[in-house]
Amino acid sequence: MTLRVLIVDDEAFARRRLIQLIARDGRALVVAEAADAADGEALVRAVDPDVVLLDVRMPGRDGMTMARGLGPRPAVIFTTAYAEFAVGAFDAEAIDYLMKPIAADRLARALERAEARIAATGARFEPPRIPVRSGSAVSFVPALAVARFRSIDKYTAFVADGVEHLIEQPLADLEALLAPWGFLRIHRSELIQLSRVHGLHQSGATGEVELDDGQRVRISKRLMPSVRRRLNR
Amino acid sequence: MNGADAARPECEWHGLWHRHNIGAGLVIRVLAYVGTPVVLAVIFVGDREFLPAFFGQLPSTTLVSVCTGGCFELLYFQMWARLLHRRPGWPLRIAGHLATIAVAVAVSSFIAAHLIEWIWGDPAGPTRSKLHAQVGIVSVVTVAMLVTIDEMAARARRLERRADGARVAALRAELAALQARTDPHFLFNCLNTVAALIVDDPPVAEAMLDRLAAVFRYALDAGMRAHVALAEEVAAVSAYLEVEAMRLGSRLEWRIDCDPGADAGRALIPPLVVQPLVENAILHGAGQRRGTTRLVVSIRRRDRDLVTVVEDQPADPGVQEARVPAQVAGTGTALGDLAARLALAYGDRARVVAGAAPPAGWRVEVVLPAELA
Numbered sequence: 001m002t003l004r005v006l007i008v009d010d011e012a013f014a015r016r017r018l019i020q021l022i023a024r025d026g027r028a029l030v031v032a033e034a035a036d037a038a039d040g041e042a043l044v045r046a047v048d049p050d051v052v053l054l055d056v057r058m059p060g061r062d063g064m065t066m067a068r069g070l071g072p073r074p075a076v077i078f079t080t081a082y083a084e085f086a087v088g089a090f091d092a093e094a095i096d097y098l099m100k101p102i103a104a105d106r107l108a109r110a111l112e113r114a115e116a117r118i119a120a121t122g123a124r125f126e127p128p129r130i131p132v133r134s135g136s137a138v139s140f141v142p143a144l145a146v147a148r149f150r151s152i153d154k155y156t157a158f159v160a161d162g163v164e165h166l167i168e169q170p171l172a173d174l175e176a177l178l179a180p181w182g183f184l185r186i187h188r189s190e191l192i193q194l195s196r197v198h199g200l201h202q203s204g205a206t207g208e209v210e211l212d213d214g215q216r217v218r219i220s221k222r223l224m225p226s227v228r229r230r231l232n233r
Numbered sequence: 234m235n236g237a238d239a240a241r242p243e244c245e246w247h248g249l250w251h252r253h254n255i256g257a258g259l260v261i262r263v264l265a266y267v268g269t270p271v272v273l274a275v276i277f278v279g280d281r282e283f284l285p286a287f288f289g290q291l292p293s294t295t296l297v298s299v300c301t302g303g304c305f306e307l308l309y310f311q312m313w314a315r316l317l318h319r320r321p322g323w324p325l326r327i328a329g330h331l332a333t334i335a336v337a338v339a340v341s342s343f344i345a346a347h348l349i350e351w352i353w354g355d356p357a358g359p360t361r362s363k364l365h366a367q368v369g370i371v372s373v374v375t376v377a378m379l380v381t382i383d384e385m386a387a388r389a390r391r392l393e394r395r396a397d398g399a400r401v402a403a404l405r406a407e408l409a410a411l412q413a414r415t416d417p418h419f420l421f422n423c424l425n426t427v428a429a430l431i432v433d434d435p436p437v438a439e440a441m442l443d444r445l446a447a448v449f450r451y452a453l454d455a456g457m458r459a460h461v462a463l464a465e466e467v468a469a470v471s472a473y474l475e476v477e478a479m480r481l482g483s484r485l486e487w488r489i490d491c492d493p494g495a496d497a498g499r500a501l502i503p504p505l506v507v508q509p510l511v512e513n514a515i516l517h518g519a520g521q522r523r524g525t526t527r528l529v530v531s532i533r534r535r536d537r538d539l540v541t542v543v544e545d546q547p548a549d550p551g552v553q554e555a556r557v558p559a560q561v562a563g564t565g566t567a568l569g570d571l572a573a574r575l576a577l578a579y580g581d582r583a584r585v586v587a588g589a590a591p592p593a594g595w596r597v598e599v600v601l602p603a604e605l606a
């Protein structure tokens with residue numbers, strides 16, 4: 001089971017720290033980040049994460065208020081430098097309460113707890129795999145190994161582990177399947193994995209994202225605001 | 234204007250005469266009221282003619298004693314003691330005591346004479362009247378003395394208690410000051426940031442640790458001193474703001490204007506006067522806005538005062554973002570503790586004024602008497 005995690009924290013470095021620790025731990029995947037409660041709530045609806053790592057003190061509404069409005073799903077883990085919110089966290093039925101600076105083993109234990117609670121509901125979450133036909137055989141490529149899906153005419157092209165694949169599945173289908181796993185449509189013909197974005201280059205109303213392998217992918221004018229929002233830029 | 238005094242009920246005011254000491258009060262009353270005639274008898278033991286007459290009159294003299302003493306107590310505790318709460322000077326105090334005694338003797342002699350006539354049936358003869366008068370006066374004086382001694386003891390206890398209260402208040406202020414100088418949340422948040430930076434950008438992590446060390450070295454070291462040079466405080470505040478700027482990124486722009494022409498740098502101030510203002514501006518200002526906050530610290534000489542102003546404003550005032558106002562009054566808040574600390578050091582020569590600053594910010598002004606090194 002791979003937990004899909006949303007991080008809500010107003011400090012970029014605090015989000016960064018959680019991303020580093022989760023990447024090292026390996027059992028979870030950060031699918032989205034938000035810098036305040038309003039964006040956080042929108043992302044809960046949009047990507048339906050399993051777990052929210054939620055800061056308490058933030059501009060606008062605080063994390064405690066946001067958590068109380070969430071209901072039983074997703075599981076909430078608070079991350080804060082303040083010990084005094086722990087009682088409120090209990091009240092909001094949080095799964096855990098992590099103190100900053102976040103310790104790797106405490107975060108791992110919190111994620112284990114979240115995993116156990118989700119497993120108890122009988123749900124199983126496995127990252128999707130993309131069926132690829134070659135001749136009469138069908139192989140499955142893990143979607144999370146792909147940084148970018150690109151539509152070319154009626155096909156969709158992508159690279160996984162250095163091998164280029166061409167499939168017939170339309171980009172819109174892939175978007176529906178992969179949006180909860182941290183993929184974002186940035187152009188009519190481009191779907192990228194947000195955690196693979198290394199930088200954002202803007203020029204006027206349009207721009208490009210730079211992926212961690214150095215390739216640059218154009219962003220459509222229409223989707224630019226939502227891309228910037230998701231990248232918290 | 235003594236809050237602690239007004240809040241505390243004066244339950245020991247009456248000391249032995251208070252209902253909490255009813256047993257001891259009773260013993261002392263019996264000793265005073267019955268003892269007075271007996272003591273008188275012992276004093277006049279040489280007077281052979283007087284003594285038998287006296288013991289024969291013990292019931293009536295005791296009645297007189299109880300009457301005068303009781304009358305005095307009643308007058309004293311029901312009227313005079315209440316006036317004593319207004320803390321009159323010693324001459325007035327003595328006059329009040331004497332007046333109470335005089336009134337008590339006058340009233341009680343009237344009551345006692347009537348009681349004796351009513352109980353024993355015959356009007357008092359001249360010898361007995363003289364005896365009753367002596368007993369009455371001695372009794373009321375004895376009771377007055379006891380009451381005065383008791384009052385003095387109670388006063389001493391009260392003063393002691395007030396001194397204890399002042400000591401406790403001083404210790405509490407000291408503790409509050411200690412807590413004000415190291416906000417643990419700031420440290421924890423920074424350590425979290427440093428942890429992220431160690432992986433992503435080691436040189437910046439290193440720079441941040443340097444500044445962080447400077448901030449806490451100053452906070453711990455300056456706390457040991459009564460005064461620091463303003464320049465030291467300004468250096469620590471700069472280090473603090475550099476750290477916060479690294480942590481908050483584009484959300485914070487800051488500037489310190491320290492008036493160079495007026496020896497402001499050489500001025501002596503209590504440690505951590507500017508620091509809590511800046512901390513507050515970060516906590517309630519920059520920390521509560523998504524957009525950029527501009528923070529300006531200005532330190533100027535104004536006549537014989539040193540005026541520090543800390544103001545935060547959103548860089549884009551069009552985006553009206555709620556800012557949690559810093560609480561000014563009361564202790565337990567950074568500004569309240571600062572005001573208390575400055576009041577201890579300078580009395581009413583120092584003041585802290587905070588309020589909303591148009592268009593969408595917050596401004597705190599601290600005025601101190603300028604002391605030069």
